Amino acid sequence: MQKESRQILFIAAGLGMTGLVYFMSLMLHLPFVMAIAILACCLFVFGRWFDKAGAFQPLEARDTKWYHYVVIAAVIPILGYHSYLIAKPHGDWDAWAIWNFAAKYLSDKDEWQRLHLNIYGHSNYPLCLPSVIAFFNRLFLLHDIKPVAFVVSLVVTICVPMLIYFELYRRQILLAVVILLCFAFDAGYFIRAMSQYADTLLSLFFLASILVSKRKTGDKNSVLLYSIFLAFCIWTKDEGMLLALVFIVFHSREILKKNNWLVFLAVMLLPVVAIIYQKSGPTLGSDIITGQKNNPFIYLTQWARYDTIWLSLMKNLTEQFVHLKIAIVAYLILCLISLRIPGKHFLLLLTCMLGYFMVYIITPFNLEWHLITSQDRLIHQLLPSFLFVIGDDLCAKGFFSSPFWSKK
Amino acid sequence: MKNYVFLTVLVLSVTVFSFLFFKKPEGAPREVAGLEENLGGLEQLLPAHASIKFVNSTDDAAIPGQIAYILVPVILLPRARPLPSDTVLCIYPKDGLPKIDTLNFHPIWHHQYHRCALALYIPNKAG
Numbered sequence: 001m002q003k004e005s006r007q008i009l010f011i012a013a014g015l016g017m018t019g020l021v022y023f024m025s026l027m028l029h030l031p032f033v034m035a036i037a038i039l040a041c042c043l044f045v046f047g048r049w050f051d052k053a054g055a056f057q058p059l060e061a062r063d064t065k066w067y068h069y070v071v072i073a074a075v076i077p078i079l080g081y082h083s084y085l086i087a088k089p090h091g092d093w094d095a096w097a098i099w100n101f102a103a104k105y106l107s108d109k110d111e112w113q114r115l116h117l118n119i120y121g122h123s124n125y126p127l128c129l130p131s132v133i134a135f136f137n138r139l140f141l142l143h144d145i146k147p148v149a150f151v152v153s154l155v156v157t158i159c160v161p162m163l164i165y166f167e168l169y170r171r172q173i174l175l176a177v178v179i180l181l182c183f184a185f186d187a188g189y190f191i192r193a194m195s196q197y198a199d200t201l202l203s204l205f206f207l208a209s210i211l212v213s214k215r216k217t218g219d220k221n222s223v224l225l226y227s228i229f230l231a232f233c234i235w236t237k238d239e240g241m242l243l244a245l246v247f248i249v250f251h252s253r254e255i256l257k258k259n260n261w262l263v264f265l266a267v268m269l270l271p272v273v274a275i276i277y278q279k280s281g282p283t284l285g286s287d288i289i290t291g292q293k294n295n296p297f298i299y300l301t302q303w304a305r306y307d308t309i310w311l312s313l314m315k316n317l318t319e320q321f322v323h324l325k326i327a328i329v330a331y332l333i334l335c336l337i338s339l340r341i342p343g344k345h346f347l348l349l350l351t352c353m354l355g356y357f358m359v360y361i362i363t364p365f366n367l368e369w370h371l372i373t374s375q376d377r378l379i380h381q382l383l384p385s386f387l388f389v390i391g392d393d394l395c396a397k398g399f400f401s402s403p404f405w406s407k408k
Numbered sequence: 409m410k411n412y413v414f415l416t417v418l419v420l421s422v423t424v425f426s427f428l429f430f431k432k433p434e435g436a437p438r439e440v441a442g443l444e445e446n447l448g449g450l451e452q453l454l455p456a457h458a459s460i461k462f463v464n465s466t467d468d469a470a471i472p473g474q475i476a477y478i479l480v481p482v483i484l485l486p487r488a489r490p491l492p493s494d495t496v497l498c499i500y501p502k503d504g505l506p507k508i509d510t511l512n513f514h515p516i517w518h519h520q521y522h523r524c525a526l527a528l529y530i531p532n533k534a535g
Binding site: 003069073076077080081084087089146150154158162 | 411413414415417418421424426428429430432
């Protein structure tokens with residue numbers, strides 16, 4: 001893992017911890033000063049551990065080339081500039097209606113529980129992003145949440161592509177730069193990322209989990225670190241639960257090994273408590289589950305729904321995520337040519353995609369409406385992980401040389 | 409020092425573009441005529457100190473300065489989307505609006521497009 005990647009992972013973990021500690025402090029009626037102190041302790045302990053954990057030493061110890069700094073100095077301002085151009089003062093619809101609105105409530109230590117009374121405003125959504133915004137809003141004594149919401153969005157929007165770049169540039173600089181530029185000049189990425197929704201934050205946490213598990217598998221440090229990011233996924237959006245579940249299934253052998261499961265459970269405890277508290281209000285559960293009026297299994301045999309979802313997926317991939325479509329197709333073709341089975345993490349991401357597909361099958365809402373309003377954002381959540389996994393697999397030594405049947 | 413190139417560029421970029429972003433003029437809300445009839449009875453349901461205006465959301469400059477006043481999308485979206493996609497319904501205070509956290513909503517709305525009514529009430533803190 002590269003040193004800059006560690007810095008981004010620290011930023012991501014810091015955002016997740018901020019949201020969690022602040023929300024727990026509201027739950028427990030702790031003074032804000034105490035929340036700040038607890039958060040500072042958590043960050044200090046995490047930083048020390050992260051700095052020393054042997055599992056995350058640099059992947060390759062070659063010297064950094066000068067052009068690496070040129071890329072950093074050139075592309076980050078481009079990412080920032082494009083974000084600035086596209087960002088709206090209050091974000092998009094759901095930012096006003098849900099995320100920033102919830103942040104507004106959470107900024108008030110006395111009245112924040114009124115959030116749960118607003119049963120039409122999706123107050124059952126996980127509150128990681130609103131809690132982060134609310135924390136900084138109170139920290140800087142701001143009356144308007146706009147500045148914090150914008151800055152958090154901007155930081156996350158920049159960190160996602162940079163994390164992929166930092167992890168790939170030592171292996172294959174050209175591929176790393178191409179992927180970085182795909183992000184830097186993709187208007188769709190900025191529109192979704194600067195909408196101030198929680199999808200990009202979720203994509204950062206999930207990318208971090210994938211990255212950690214790919215770099216070092218099996219030992220307690222890596223299980224601890226990816227568990228932390230998975231916990232933040234769950235605490236960020238309902239979709240994070242699905243992503244975490246698929247991830248756990250694919251890593252069950254590691255997680256269940258020796259005492260790793262204890263580490264895993266310990267890390268998951270706090271977000272799960274926060275989620276249970278959050279979901280136990282008047283707006284119980286998830287929209288997909290609580291919205292069911294009929295038996296959802298009757299949808300499973302309505303074949304037209306599969307057609308509709310597939311066509312919408314292809315339309316989205318072609319019109320909005322063409323680089324992802326090309327990357328997936330190219331990767332599968334290369335696997336076929338080199339007679340390899342696609343990597344475990346690629347299969348994990350395809351399973352997540354399949355999971356999303358099945359959610360649409362059983363959705364209680366109007367299917368066309370549901371697809372139009374959310375499918376692109378679900379792809380957006382998986383986009384960084386897909387590009388990283390494909391890039392990393394293609395850069396791996398021996399990708400084209402060892403057919404799967406020659407392996408023992 | 410080389411270890412902090414990324415963080416330095418990140419902090420500088422975020423600072424510069426945040427500064428530029430908040431220097432963007434927002435302008436005054438622009439009224440859009442012809443939508444009131446789609447929300448029949450709404451005005452009567454509002455508290456005495458609130459009024460409604462319709463603004464076009466495709467124009468950034470049309471969004472009023474304080475999000476606290478953009479309340480209706482919470483109710484109308486994302487389930488119903490009863491207004492044309494480029495329209496935001498905003499509620500403005502006539503004599504100042506209470507803090508957002510003292511507001512609560514009792515919406516009465518239908519899934520049909522353009523047929524929506526909304527009641528907004530402001531409970532007291534004790535209630």
